[in-house]
Amino acid sequence: MVKYVLQRIVYLIITLFVITSITFFLMKFLPGTPFQNEEKLTVEQKEILNEKYGLNKPLPVQYANYMTSVAKFDLGNSFQFDNQPVTGLLKNRIGPSLELGFQAMLVGTVIGIGLGLLAAMFQNTWIDYGSTFLAVLGKSIPSFVFAALLQYYIGVKLGWLPVAAWDGFSYSIMPTIALAIFPVATAARFMRTELIDVLSSDYITLAKAKGNSRMEVAFKHAIRNALIPLITVLGPMAVSLMTGSMVVEQIFAIPGIGEQFVKSITTNDFPIIMGTTIFFAVLLTVIILIVDILYGIIDPRIRLAGGSKK
Amino acid sequence: MKQLKKKVLEVKDLNISFHTFAGEVQAIRGVDFELYEGETLAIVGESGSGKSVTSKSIMRLLPTNNSEVKSGEILFGDKDIVTASEKQMQKIRGKDISMIFQDPMTALNPTMTIGRQIMEPIIKHQKLGKQEARKRAIRLLELVGIPNPESRLKQYPHQFSGGMRQRVVIAIALACEPKILIADEPTTALDVTIQGQILDLMKDLQKQIETSIIFITHDLGVVANVADRVAVMYGGKIVEVGTVDEIFYNPQHPYTWGLISSMPSLDEKDDELYVIPGTPPDLLNPPKGDAFAPRNPYAMKIDSEQQPPMFKVSDTHYAATWLLHPDAPKIEPPQKIKDRMVEFEKGGN
C-alpha cells in the first residue's frame, strides 16, 4: 500500500516535470514575441528588456532558472497586468473557481447517484428509461449551450436569478447547475451500471435470505458496494469540471481562474498562460492521485490484502 | 418410524413457471414432498431438473418479475409460503428457514466484516443488543470450527479461504437456529478434502441444533454420506422418493437406475463409464407424457401419452414410472442395479 502510494507520487513528479519543461520550450520557440509593440522598441530598449528577463542567456541556463523558479512557486510576472506576479493573480482567482467547482461536483454527484439508484432499482420501467434519458441529455448537451439557455430564460426573461457576476450565493446557482449537468450524467450512468451489477450478486440474495426487506438490502448492502467504484469516476469528473469552468465562468462573468485563462490566451499573455497551465496540471494530477489513494483506503479488499488462514 | 415424527414442511402440487422472451418455461410441474423434523432430505437431479428452483421457492426468493407460482401450496407451520405476505416472509427468512449457497467466494458481502454479517440476522430476528450479538457470533464461529474467532470477527471475506468462507456462511445460516436449513450444493465449489470436513460439520451441527436439512446436490456420493431420505427430480417433477437405502439399493425408476449406474466405483471391472444418452427436456414445451421417455430404454407406448402417477413401493418409497403399473411387463434392470437389489433383499428390507 505504501509502496503503491510512493510509486504514484513519483509518477506525479515526473509528469509535472515533463509538463513544465514542455511549457518552457514552447514558450521559447513560439513564433511571435513576448513583448507587445515590439516594433516600437529601440534596439537598446530591447536589450535592456532581454537582460531583465534573462532572455539573452544560453538556453540551458534559462531552463535551469525557469525550473528553479517554478519549484519556488514563482511563475513570473504577467505582461498584461503591469508586471503583477502571476502567482498573486492566480491566488485571487482561485476562490470563485474552487467554490463553483466544489458545488458543482457535490450537486452533480448527489443528484447523479440518486438518478442512477432509481434507474437500477426500477430497472426497465419508465423510471429507468426516464433517468437514463436525462443522463444522455446531460452528457450530450454542451455546457455552454445549457449555460447560455439558462442565463437567458431564467436570468433575463424570468429574472429569477442574477444574470452574471459573483456577489453572493444566488449568483452561483445557475453556473453550478450548468456546470453540474455533466457530472450528473456521469454519476447516474455509472451508478446504474454498478448497482445493477451488485444487485445480481450472490451476496445480495443471501442478504434477502436473512430476512432483510428490499429497502434494507438496498441500503445496507447494495449501495455501499456500488458507491466504492464511483470514486474512480471523480478524477475524470474533475477534468470535465475544469474545462467546463472555462466556459461557464466566461458566460456568467465569474472572476475565476477559467475566465482568466481564456482571456490570457486571447491576449497572448504568456506568463499567465504558462502559469495557469502548470496550475491546472498540478491540480489535476494531485486530484487523480488523491482519488487513487482514497480508493485504496476505502475498499477493504485493497486496504487489507492477504492474511487469510488456510 | 418416520411417520411418528412431526412434519416440518409440506409441499403440495407445486407448479412454477418462468416467463422468458422465448415463452413460458414450466420449471416445476407438480411437485409434492414432505420434510420431517430432524431429518436430512436430499434432492438430486441434473442441471435444469428444478431442484434449485424448488429450494428458492421455499424461501420465496425467486425473482418476482418473471417467475410465477401457478398453483400449489408450501405449508410451513400454520402458514402457506405461497400466499404469505412479504412482511411475514421477512420474519421467516433467516430465522425459521435459512439457506446456504453454492459458491462461498461470492456469497459474502466483500465490503462488510464477517462479524457484522453474522450478527445481522441475530440482531434482526432475536432483538439482541450489539454486545450480546457479538458474543453469540463468537460462539458460532467456534461452533463451525474457525480458530481465533474474536480477531476473525473484524476481518473481511477476502481474508478467508474458500472452506473457511463456507463455514462462515453456515454460521450465518444457523445463527438463529432455524427449523429448516436449505443447503443448495454447498460443497460443489470446494476441494474434495474440504468437502468432507464441511459435510461432517453440517452433520454435527444438525445433531446439536436439531434442524431439518434439505440438501440439494447432483453428487450421489454426497447423498450417500448425509441423507436420510432422497427425492430424485427430473424435468421439473419428482420421479422417485424413498429412504437412502431404498433409493440406492432398490431403485425403481429407470432414471434413478441411470444415475446410480453412472457412479464410478473402484471395484468395477468395466472399462467404460456409463452415461445416460440424450439431454434434459425442453421445459418451454414439456412433453405430454413422461419427460424421461426419450432417453428411457425401457419406455413404453404409454410413456409418450400420459405422465405416470406415483406408484407405492413401500410406506416410504414411491416412484413415478409406468413400469410399476400392474399391466406393465416385467423387465430386467441393468446388471449393476440387479446386484444392488440382491444386497437389499439380503439386508432384510
Place this chain on the structure above:
Amino acid sequence: MKHSNDPISKDMFEIEPATTLDNEIIAKPQLSFAKDAWLRVRKNKAAIVSAVLLLLVIIMAFVGPSLSHFDPYQQDVTKTNLPPRIPGIEKLGILDGSQKIGGVEQNVYEQNNIKEYYWFGTDSLGRDLFSRVWVGTRVSLYIALLAAVIDMLIGVMYGLVSGFRGGKVDNVMQRVLEVISGIPNLIVVILMLLILKPGIISITIAMVITGWVGMARVVRGQVLKLKNQEYILASRTLGAKNNRLLFRHLLPNLSGVIIINTMFTIPSAIFFEAFLSFIGIGLQAPQASLGTLIEDGYKTFQFLPHLMIIPSIVICIILITTNLIGDGLRDAFDPKMRD
C-alpha cells in the same frame, strides 16, 4: 397430478423406446457474433432512430450548402440579422421572417423588399445561416472521422503491441502511456494551440498526440485478458504462429471493445472542438464551425435567438445521436444480456 381414471388398454404397455433423440435440436439458428450483435442493436429503438437522424445530418452536411444557393462566406450588409423564413411553412404563420424588434412585430424582409428566402436567417454580416450551419457540421464530422481514425490506427496498434508482446516492451510502453495520460488533454491542446495558430490543423495535431490514449489502454487490457484464455493456448498448441493468432483470434474478439470505445470518443471529440471554438481558441472567424456559430449567436441571443438556437440544436442532435448509438452498440455487444 392429473391423469385419467379410465382403464388403460394392455397394449399401451408395449416397450417402445424412442428411436431418435430429437430433443438435441438446437433451439435457435446459429448466429455469428457480428450477426447476433446486429440483431440486438436492431431491437434498440433509440439507437435506430438516432442512426437515421445522424444519417440525415450527415447527408445535409454534404448537400445542404448547395441546396440554398448562398455562399457561406459571402457577406452582404444589406441583409444582416434576418430571422428564418421558409417558403411553404411561412403560410402557417411561423418562420415567416417576422420578429419582434423593440416589442413591435415587424417583418424586415418586407420592409426592405428582400426577395430571397433565408431558411435559417442571416447573421450580423449578412451571411446565410443555413449554409453556414452545414459547413460547420462538416467540420464536426471531420473531427469525428479524425478521432475514429486516430483511435483505430494509433490506439489499437499501440494497445495490441503493448499487450501482446508483454514483458519489457509492454512495461516501457505503459510508462510512456502513463505519462502522456497523466497530462490532461486540455493542457496539451492548449499548448499545441500556442505553437501553431489556432485552427483546424492545430486541433488535428493535438488530437493525434492525445486522442488515442483511452483506446490504447482499453485494447491493452482486453488483449491481456484474452491472451491468457484457453482458446489462445489451444490455438498455439495446434501450431498457430503469432500473426495468425493476432488476426484470426484476437482481433475479432477485440472488435466489440474497439467499436464501442470509438463510438464514445467521437462525441467527446466533437464536443471538444466546439468547446474550443466557442471560447475562441479553436477555429477562427470567418471559418464556420458549430462552436463559432454558437458563440456568434450567443452574443446576440436576446434579439436574434435563431442564430444560437439553430446551431445548438444541430450539435445537440449530433451528440445525442452518437451517444445513443454508442449505448445501443454497447448493450448489443454485451454477452450478458443475451436472451
